[in-house]
Amino acid sequence: EAQVTQNPRYLITVTGKKLTVTCSQNMNHEYMSWYRQDPGLGLRQIYYSMNVEVTDKGDVPEGYKVSRKEKRNFPLILESPSPNQTSLYFCASSLSGLDNSPLHFGNGTRLTVT
Amino acid sequence: SQQGEEDPQALSIQEGENATMNCSYKTSINNLQWYRQNSGRGLVHLILIRSNEREKHSGRLRVTLDTSKKSSSLLITASRAADTASYFCATGPGAGSYQLTFGKGTKLSVIP
Numbered sequence: 001e002a003q004v005t006q007n008p009r010y011l012i013t014v015t016g017k018k019l020t021v022t023c024s025q026n027m028n029h030e031y032m033s034w035y036r037q038d039p040g041l042g043l044r045q046i047y048y049s050m051n052v053e054v055t056d057k058g059d060v061p062e063g064y065k066v067s068r069k070e071k072r073n074f075p076l077i078l079e080s081p082s083p084n085q086t087s088l089y090f091c092a093s094s095l096s097g098l099d100n101s102p103l104h105f106g107n108g109t110r111l112t113v114t
Numbered sequence: 115s116q117q118g119e120e121d122p123q124a125l126s127i128q129e130g131e132n133a134t135m136n137c138s139y140k141t142s143i144n145n146l147q148w149y150r151q152n153s154g155r156g157l158v159h160l161i162l163i164r165s166n167e168r169e170k171h172s173g174r175l176r177v178t179l180d181t182s183k184k185s186s187s188l189l190i191t192a193s194r195a196a197d198t199a200s201y202f203c204a205t206g207p208g209a210g211s212y213q214l215t216f217g218k219g220t221k222l223s224v225i226p
Contacts, residue, residue: 004156035216042218043157043202058213090156099145099206099214100164105156 002027006091006106013081014114021076021109023091029104031097032074033058034066036087037108043090049074050097081113118146118203118217126223133190135220137203138183146179147204148188151219157202160188193224 004025013019025032033048035058045058049068063085065077074093078085089109094101121136137146145164149157163170163179163186170177176189190197200219 033214040218043216045213045215048213059215088154092157097214099143099147100162102147102159102162103149103157103204103214105158107156108154110154 002104004091004093004104004106006089006109008109009107010110012112012114015082016080019078019081019111021078021089021091021111023074023076023106024072025074025091025093025104026072027093027095027104028071029093029095030071031095031101032068032091032093033097033103034064034074034076035090035092036060037090038087046076046089048097078111081111083113085111086113087111118205118215120201120203120217120220122220123218124221124223126225127193129193129195129224129226131193133193133197133222133224135188135201135222137186137188137217139186139203139205140184143181143205145206146177146186147214148175148177148186149202149204149216151200151202153199157216160201190222193222195224195226198222198224 034046035043047066049055091106092103094103118139147162148160151157174191179186200221202216202219204216
């Protein structure tokens with residue numbers, strides 16, 4: 001089954017403790033992206049990757065890192081999480097990343113930073 | 115940068131009625147997409163309409179696009195309780211863009 005898999009689904013952590021949210025897709029998609037979703041603010045793009053070893057900042061990249069060493073994986077790293085990074089995170093992928101290419105989303109990771 | 119803005123923010127209708135949601139955007143686009151999100155889950159792509167199209171249908175969904183007004187509408191006909199979800203429009207700022215941006219969504223409640 002074609003899918004984007006994020007793990008974990010829920011995560012509670014403390015300020016400053018490094019964490020990684022994994023994302024994997026099995027559709028051989030070139031493009032992958034991370035979004036965060038907050039009430040009243042909608043979906044905001046954090047980082048995206050057009051291909052292996054090619055990444056770029058979205059609208060809200062501060063406090064996040066990403067890497068794209070393999071085509072299928074695009075982990076999101078929070079090196080020193082803070083409470084303002086408490087949010088619902090989504091990984092998404094598409095064939096090309098262009099605006100004519102529908103995005104496929106994971107089921108989300110709900111992160112709480114205390 | 116928010117490109118699309120949906121209207122209304124929330125909509126409540128009875129099962130069987132039609133639901134219309136609107137999306138306005140600021141800059142020229144090549145394509146506009148609509149997505150559905152069930153509570154707390156990932157978004158699901160519904161339909162894509164190109165800038166040279168005025169209307170597109172998919173099952174009970176009808177999307178229109180008016181590039182002169184920079185707006186789009188999503189009509190769901192004969193709504194069902196299972197249509198209860200948030201609906202988002204998404205656009206890119208131009209040809210070759212990798213940054214698809216989403217509006218804040220319309221929350222649709224269909225009452226059985």
